[in-house]
Amino acid sequence: MSNLFPESEYYDEQFKGISFSKESLDSVKFYDCTFTNCDFSETLFTDCKFSGCQFTDCNLNLIKVLDCHFSQLSFQACKVTGVNWTEAIWPKLSMPGTFTFEECALNHSTFIGLGLQQCVFRSCLAKDVDFREADLTKADLSSTDFSESVFGDTNLTNADFSHATNYQIDPGSNRITKAIFMLPEAVSLLYCMDIQLKEE
Structure with missing residues (x-):
């Protein structure tokens, strides 16, 4: 578990201004969470789940989404370049x-x-x-x-x-x-x- 995300599941949480670039996150689930002005560039997400989440003004360039699950995600004014979405489940x-x-x-x-x-x-x-x-x-x-x-x-x-x-x-x-x-x-x-x- 990472220091920023010590729990295995998050519900209705708001994350603002988080810097989590070039990190790794494994088997964490996010439900109806919002991410604002966060930096996840080049982060490796493995077996994570994002459901009903919203990203605003976030940097998600070159993230890896190995075996991740997604449903009903919203991205507003985000950088999401160089992502291979086929690596998700x-x-x-x-x-x-x-x-x-x-x-x-x-x-x-x-x-x-x-x-x-x-x-x-x-x-x-x-x-x-x-x-x-x-x-x-x-x-x-x-x-x-x-x-x-x-x-x-x-x-x-x-x-x-x-x-x-x-x-x-x-x-x-x-x-x-x-x-x-x-x-x-x-x-x-x-x-x-x-x-x-x-x-x-």
Whole structure:
């Protein structure tokens, strides 16, 4: 157990201004806790559980989430770059809305093959993020910058890309039925179709 987190379970706790960078935390459970202005960068979380927790203005860059469990998490104005979310344990029956990211930096992260139905990635910077084979059905992806991010065999059914920018999505290798796109950015969907676009 760490000195900052000596208990094995925490309920409705508020953590503010904690510096826990490059540390390790093993088998600790957090329920409905809030974390504000905390630094967890490069921390190794192993077999931890976060349920109904909220992170605001936190640094979570390069965290490791080995065998961790997540449900109904909210991130507001956080740095969450370089995280491989596939290292966590994901239930076979995914729960909609596992993650809400608003105004966060998510660059260089990996969500390959994860069930992210109804998750929120709103007003984020998501450069070089890997969404291949993920299920983003009914996800809110609005106003996010997807520069260099990868979509392949991704389920984007009913996903909302309103005001999103710099996405490169091949309609032939992703499911985009009833997804919402806006002009002029939506023109990028045509670039993969081996056609010529001609302006008057």
